[in-house]
Amino acid sequence: MKVFAKNRMLLRSVWLATVLATAGCSLAPTYLKPNVSMPPAYKEEKTQPLLKPAEAGNWKTAEPSEDIARGEWWRVFKDPALNDLERQAQDANQNLVAAAARLKEARALNQSARSALFPTLDAGFGPTREKVSPASQFQSDSGQGASQTLWRAQAGVSYEVDIFGRVASTVDAADAETQRSEALFRSVLLALQADVAQNYFALRQLDAESDVYVRAVELREQALKLVQQRYSMGDISELDVARAESELETARSDAMTVQRLRATSEHSLAVLLGKTPAEFAMAANPLQPVILRIPAGLPSSLLERRPDIAAAERSMAAANARIGVAKAAFFPSLTLTGSAGFESGSLSNLFHWSSSTFLLGPLAGTALNLPIFDGGLRKGNLANARAVYEEDVANYRQQVLVAFREVEDNLSDLRLLEGQTQTQAKAVGASSRAAQLARAQYTEGDVIYLSVIDAERSALQSRRAAVQLQGAQAAATVNLIRALGGGWGNAVPEKTALNVTQH
Template identity: 35%
Template sequence: MRGSAFIMRLVPALLLAGLSLGLGGCLLGPDYVRPTVPTPATFRFEASEAAEVANAMWWEQFGDPVLNDLIAAALADNKDVKIAAARVDQFLGQFVTTRSALFPQINAGFEASRQRSSLAGLPTLPPGVNPIFNEFQAPLSAAWEIDFFGKVRRQTESARASLLATEEGRRATILSLVASVASSYINLRDLDQQLSIAKATTESRAGSVKVFQARFAGGDVSQMELAQSESEYEASLATIPQIETQIAQQEDALSVLLGHNPGPILRGRELTELEVPPVPAGLPSDLLQRRPDLRQAEQNLIAANALIGAARALYFPSISLTGLFGTASGQFSKLFTGPARIWS
């Protein structure tokens, strides 16, 4: 009983001592400081209009509901976005695992074994002692590494920055996907208009060929002029399958962006009916701080900077507090009795 009471008094004291050492411990390595970049105090252009455009879902300004639905489908089904989201979950797990080292690690278990000692070994067993015996244990252990030199805190700082960098990478993937879907859709509508013009031109030149054939039969034009008209018709007719092939390729590429199998794409407004989003005459330079690729690069720099301190801390000893309390007995019926208690 006195041993158990001693442990109960000793453990809180050691935990408080370790906590005070951890809080008062030093952090090795340099703290991250964002590099200073000279920027003008004022901008040449008003930033209100630019902020309004940047904060909105800009693709909706085209006024095409079909384009809005395509982008929504891409955000839901695109494989790259799903991979980026899964990477965020992966780095979140790594951050939680790394950060858990700041807290005591508690383990509980149960062990049962049956052993036989050698009768020919040294030392020999006393006469009458059965060489076969059982052993049962139910230990509860705890260990806590006091982060006196900041190794775990620097590793946690690096893991947090890596997590934020991965999240910015996911945002960059989304922005790139939205821009690619909108651009592909606009190119598709442009090809549709080219196909419509090519068909109209071919039909017009087919009528012209008929006129030249009638005039050639009447002797008004030469055979060369008739051949030139037929050549223009054939050239216009040949462009139609080429544009149709480009349309099919563009539809397949857009289907891949949507995360679907290659197939036809639903059309909305005509190219001439799309509303052109307003583009400000000038954009403030502080918008660069919102670019996810730049923010990702900065978080990667923060993570690498924190690992400097973690590497320096490896030159110093690790200080850990460990404790064990449980029971051990050769008979299961006596495992949870008072004489079976063990502690360290």
Template identity: 40%
Template sequence: MRFFEPKRLIIVAAVTQLWACTPGPEYLKPDVAVPAHWSTEAPWHQGKPDDAALKGPWWELFGDADLNALEQQAMAHSPNLELAAAKLEQAKATATVASAGLYPSLDLTGGAARSKTSKNRPLASPTAQHISMTQNDFTLGLGVNYEADIAGRVSSSVKAAQASTEQAQADLENAKLLLAAELASDYFSLRELDAEVAVVKESINLQRKALEFVSARHDLGAASGLDVAQQQAQLDATLTQIDALQQQRARFEHAIATLTGTPAPSFSLPEKVLTPKQPEIPVALPSDVLQRRPDVASSERAMAAANAQIGVAKAAFYPSVMLSPKIGLESATLGSLFSASSLLWSFGVSAVQTIFDAGRNQGNLDYSQAGYQATVASYKQAVLTAMQEVEDGLSGSAILSRAANNAQNAVASSQRVLDLATARYEGGIGTHLDVIAAQQGLLASQRQSVQIAGQQSQVAVYLVKAVGGGWGKQ
């Protein structure tokens, strides 16, 4: 038959491939209601979205060399990042495997055998003679296997694998963002505790001097034993605060060690009091923020992958067609193996159509469609969470800015109260209880001021995370 001439085989393959262009469901990203502007009033600086720009190292905006070194160490040694990077490599490999289905596979086979036939074997015809034969058999062949993608199973699998790879890439970026943000948050919490410890230690020094003064007055008979006992109790209570703060600091120090890939027992961070730098974090419009958030991108790519899986499930309802042309050589002698008379070939087409599967294919399709709806819900939730976090960051930044000014005023007022109470007590017209109350008020105001400054740094980190990373150095 001349049907199997090469030109005709090419035509058959081309027609089959055109037939294969049956797409799965078209992927359309669902619309999500996004406000045009943030509700929080200025001050906040609007940034221009540019995903090609560097989103890190955004932590350098805070101008802290220790934080910069810790972040670099975390990026290089964090097991969580190694895990996310390994998953990305797996996704890339899966995409490579899926893409290979778009092309035919070629198999080269070869063999050499020597065999002896039985003289008593059944004869092929009545005229044949019973003889035994010993002979060689040399073969060399090239086989092709190709699935005609009639219903788009292969192409849908490729789309799903590519979307999953992009999702894994977004997950890696999100892991980096979360790691950097958590490390910065723990770092500023630790430094805020350092500042609180410094404030408490300064208060302890003042209270010890006050105790010495009261004790001296008591020795001269100008102060009562109650005054001495009250001042001693105040000093003891303040000393207790140091231990509580050190315990909290140790927990943050251990957390930082883990984030940087260092065993906690071999990690230490010397105490240091910072003057927090509060950088201006540019914030884009809500619609632009969604383009930068890696967790939102991951959720969107998960939708695309789930949509493609519906195409894979639908393809199971259509025939599966395999093309398997083969060409080769076979000869009883090695010397004549490559002669024209040793040529052999075949062309085969096989098709399988499921007639009855007790609802298995329909169940798989229903499962895929439900899985897609789940990813849609997850994407909508990710968008809502992103909007919430940015609003929280903006409002928190504005509120804490006002609170910081009020806290500084409170410290100044508390200091004046202590000065007046001390002067009145030394002048003999005030009670020592007034001095104790003034000491407590000053310490509370100072600690509150330090805590608010730490919260400002925390909120700045939170806002950077909420907008999907930094916008480059400002």
């Protein structure tokens, strides 16, 4: 008997040592970021001359990683009004408030998941009045069952030994989800900053278009007076007067269209600032050319800069950890429980040492539970966890491809817009000169009024197209910074003499 007892104690010791040795061993696959195909340089950057240090300013190509706070990149535009709008948006935008609340939710869930790493403790105090049946006391059914009042003061403890890493994998998944929520919050913040800048420049573009139409209406009013004078002198027919009036009213109508678009744009900007349209108004301020040299850096740095890519990568990490949780369900789980306290028939004797009680192990059930049959539930959960991981890998790679495309799109836009704005400026000058010549020749009677109308229409279209190109250039600059994940420093504006609104 002594030998049997010794062997039993030895087996218990070996089992306990095995449990302690394997506790916390995660069954999740080793997490590695999937390989993504990336070029050594952007396609559009190859066609651009290299930036000199003086041109690059303090703009940095990349610094790992998402933990680095993004700078106030919009300050590169050197526009105090834009700076103020960005501040207002970050203080009051409701989408940003909602994103911050989602981040709080993720952190709270992370805290809940981490609680499983520690034992749970509870305590209780109170009386219990009970009466037992005569049969339970081996008496006849006609007997009187005993009744009593029990006072209890007890504390309980419960702890799951993480033998196969279920708890550890759950915590890893929660950590990754929290980091994903943080990256998504930064993504919402970056999107808000870019949307404010884009709406602001769109509003100023419409102000510039409005200025173009103000000038066009003034010229058509002068033309109508001239035509009416010539008609009163009998030099021309009433047809020219009707044409002049038509051109004037058309220009006025087009100007109203621009004002309608401006009102809508102003309302959109108000919502971004967390205000009702009635609470926000912005004085007219025509757009000036915005030309910035934004170095895109290396394609590999894009994976560090973009918050949406960081969110997709963290989603992969969480899915990988959940595979470990699903695998751990196939193995035994061990829960250690115990309680201790005092139990007495009277409150006065409750805390006497003779009234002390304790219980080690579960009151019902077993401490070590081994799953045997569940109809394929665990197998289905594991297959689902692996499929979710594969989906997240594909989403991550797709997000990287989309990021590269967005950078290339805006690099090409800026490259082509630079030449297009210069060409359009020449078109504005030529069309304006043609309109002046047509008006002079008409005054001299050398051309018919239809030639004046064609020349002025061409000049108006050229001036408006030039303003729209300036707006596109500003929007592409904002979009490039957004596609690069925001900035850490400043870029240097290029000097330009282009100002098409003055023609």
